[in-house]
Amino acid sequence: MTKRIIHWFRRDLRLDDNTALLTAYATAEEVVPVFIVDDAILRRPDTASNRVAFLLESLHDLDGNLRSRGSRLVLRRGQPEEVLAQLVAETGAAGVYFNRDVEPFALARDARVATRLEGQCAVVSFEDGGLTAPDSVKTKTGTPYTVFTPYKKAVLPQSVAHPRPAPTQLRTPADVLGEPLPTLADLGFATAATLPPGGETAAQARLSDFIRNGLEHYASARDRLAEEGTSRLSPYLRFGCLSPRRAYWAAREAFSNGSPGLEGWISELVWRDFYRQILFHFPYVEGGAFKRAYDELAWENRPEWFECWCEGKTGFPVVDAAMRQLLTTGWMHNRARMIVASFLTKDLLIDWRWGERHFMQHLVDGDLAANNGGWQWAASTGTDAQPYFRIFNPIAQGKKFDPTGAYVRRYVPELSAVPDRWIHEPLLMSTDLQRAFRCIIGVDYPSPVVDHGHQRIKALAMFSRLTTNQP
Ligand SMILES: Cc1cc2nc3c(=O)[nH]c(=O)nc-3n(C[C@H](O)[C@H](O)[C@H](O)COP(=O)(O)OP(=O)(O)OC[C@H]3O[C@@H](n4cnc5c(N)ncnc54)[C@H](O)[C@@H]3O)c2cc1C
Numbered sequence: 025m026t027k028r029i030i031h032w033f034r035r036d037l038r039l040d041d042n043t044a045l046l047t048a049y050a051t052a053e054e055v056v057p058v059f060i061v062d063d064a065i066l067r068r069p070d071t072a073s074n075r076v077a078f079l080l081e082s083l084h085d086l087d088g089n090l091r092s093r094g095s096r097l098v099l100r101r102g103q104p105e106e107v108l109a110q111l112v113a114e115t116g117a118a119g120v121y122f123n124r125d126v127e128p129f130a131l132a133r134d135a136r137v138a139t140r141l142e143g144q145c146a147v148v149s150f151e152d153g154g155l156t157a158p159d160s161v162k163t164k165t166g167t168p169y170t171v172f173t174p175y176k177k178a179v180l181p182q183s184v185a186h187p188r189p190a191p192t193q194l195r196t197p198a199d200v201l202g203e204p205l206p207t208l209a210d211l212g213f214a215t216a217a218t219l220p221p222g223g224e225t226a227a228q229a230r231l232s233d234f235i236r237n238g239l240e241h242y243a244s245a246r247d248r249l250a251e252e253g254t255s256r257l258s259p260y261l262r263f264g265c266l267s268p269r270r271a272y273w274a275a276r277e278a279f280s281n282g283s284p285g286l287e288g289w290i291s292e293l294v295w296r297d298f299y300r301q302i303l304f305h306f307p308y309v310e311g312g313a314f315k316r317a318y319d320e321l322a323w324e325n326r327p328e329w330f331e332c333w334c335e336g337k338t339g340f341p342v343v344d345a346a347m348r349q350l351l352t353t354g355w356m357h358n359r360a361r362m363i364v365a366s367f368l369t370k371d372l373l374i375d376w377r378w379g380e381r382h383f384m385q386h387l388v389d390g391d392l393a394a395n396n397g398g399w400q401w402a403a404s405t406g407t408d409a410q411p412y413f414r415i416f417n418p419i420a421q422g423k424k425f426d427p428t429g430a431y432v433r434r435y436v437p438e439l440s441a442v443p444d445r446w447i448h449e450p451l452l453m454s455t456d457l458q459r460a461f462r463c464i465i466g467v468d469y470p471s472p473v474v475d476h477g478h479q480r481i482k483a484l485a486m487f488s489r490l491t492t493n494q495p
Contacts, residue, residue, distance in 0.1 A: 025051065026118045027053050028052055028116060028118060029048040030056045030058055030111055030119070030120045031044060031048045031055055033045075036264035037263050038190075038267065039086075039089050039090070039224065040228070042190070043152040044121040044122050044123045044148075044150040045121070046191065047121060048119075052119075053195065059086075059100075060104050060108070061102075061206065066213075070381055071385075074217050074388045075387070075390055079222065081222030082223045085226070089224060094195060095196040098196075099204070100202060101206075112141065115197060118146060120147050122134070123149065123151070123152035127393070128310055152264075152267075153264065153300065154301075156183050156184065158303075159305070160183070161178050163178075169298070169301070175294070176291060179297065185269055217351070219354050222263070223265055227257065227260035230256060231274060235274055235278045239279065239289060240283055241253065242255075243285045254357070258355070261389075262388075268297075275290065295397075299398075302397060302407055303397075309397075309400065309406070313405035314407050315406070317490060318403075320490055321375075322490075323373055324372075324373040325375055330368075330372070330378055333347060333374070335351075338372075339451075339469070340473075342360070342431070345426075346360035346435075355388055356383075363418060365399055366402050366416035370479070373482060383395055383399070412483075412488075415480050417476060418476065419448050429444050439463055
């Protein structure tokens with residue numbers, strides 16, 4: 025048995041079913057669990073204070089869980105390659121173990137770490153972040169899948185490994201020093217959003233609650249904007265506070281006789297894997313259209329319209345409610361993400377990358393692979409894309425998925441007195457009705473920033489010009 029291994033925590037902030045950690049535990053007498061606060065990440069323009077807040081809570085929870093097993097989290101700050109080289113020198117560790125990431129930034133960082141530690145100790149990485157490894161599911165001709173449904177058929181149900189429980193005890197050398205956990209303010213961030221509690225403990229509780237109370241109704245409730253019809257597990261999966269394999273098997277085992285909710289929910293976990301493998305195999309999607317021809321789309325990019333969209337002041341109630349949900353809670357319902365992304369790209373004719381960045385700056389679950397996949401889906405520039413001529417009508421979407429207007433009223437208080445009949449089209453109210461319901465359009469609540477029908481024609485022309493010119 026090796027004497028000491030360093031486990032480098034990154035997007036795997038849990039003890040349960042943590043592949044690299046469990047291997048270190050099985051291989052070494054002592055494990056040094058380290059987290060490195062990396063200023064290169066904190067300074068990125070798409071870093072969200074909401075995610076930093078969630079991260080800090082998750083680290084706090086992780087430290088508590090390690091302590092209850094006789095260990096503790098060693099926190100250091102600096103460039104990962106230098107911090108790890110120093111830690112290896114201090115501890116004499118025989119190896120640095122970590123779980124692999126798929127993001128280009130992380131892959132470049134990990135390559136630097138491997139080079140820096142060459143000859144000093146072993147650097148070993150493990151597959152952990154998905155139901156399956158991003159390069160393990162291929163078509164018969166050995167190419168990656170770029171269409172979701174065949175990908176899903178290839179993944180399920182056999183290939184998902186069963187989760188393994190957390191180590192019961194972990195020995196960590198007493199003389200390895202770490203810094204105290206910083207506060208959000210120490211790192212130069214602040215947030216006013218009401219966020220979910222971070223950490224593995226909260227993740228496990230939420231998973232159990234969802235399986236007990238939500239999963240059965242998922243198929244019918246998941247698209248209703250005003251309800252908590254989805255699991256809200258995305259931030260936990262994003263930071264690895266929850267193993268996707270644990271989530272998968274917990275759901276399957278609870279509903280071993282099957283249920284529509286189960287299959288629908290599992291599909292969403294597979295979507296997460298699907299976009300991870302897209303980013304892994306086609307890293308140019310970070311910053312570029314999956315279908316490269318669409319990089320030439322002539323977006324109008326009007327900054328004043330973008331500002332209305334970001335602030336939730338477009339005059340389209342469901343869009344505004346969703347954008348304000350993002351600002352106040354750091355999260356947005358999936359159906360709402362689809363509506364606002366379609367609206368930005370196909371009604372406001374603004375480049376999907378602008379929206380992608382705004383989402384990353386606020387989402388507590390902001391994740392390059394899923395966010396990029398979602399944006400490119402909505403903009404029809406991505407894999408398996410929604411054909412560009414299918415354009416969401418924001419009023420029809422609002423009526424369908426928020427029929428009583430409860431979602432709109434929750435986030436757009438200016439419309440709180442407007443009856444259901446006009447809640448998604450307040451402009452249709454006469455001046456008298458506007459006065460009666462204390463909502464004068466153009467004064468209390470904005471007039472629609474664009475005419476949907478008109479913009480739809482422009483969007484179709486923008487896409488078809490390109491399709492015609494570039495076969
Ligand atoms: C424009 C756009 C941007 C998005 N950005 C992100 C993002 O940054 N991070 C993120 O995790 N999800 C993103 N999604 C996907 C989806 O909206 C969220 O995962 C979901 O709303 C999270 O809520 P939930 O945990 O209650 O999901 P549930 O419905 O309970 O689904 C369970 C889990 O499956 C995964 N999942 C669900 N839907 C998708 C999907 N379409 N693509 C990939 N994974 C999915 C998530 O990890 C989620 O927690 C985006 C979708 C769109 C349309």
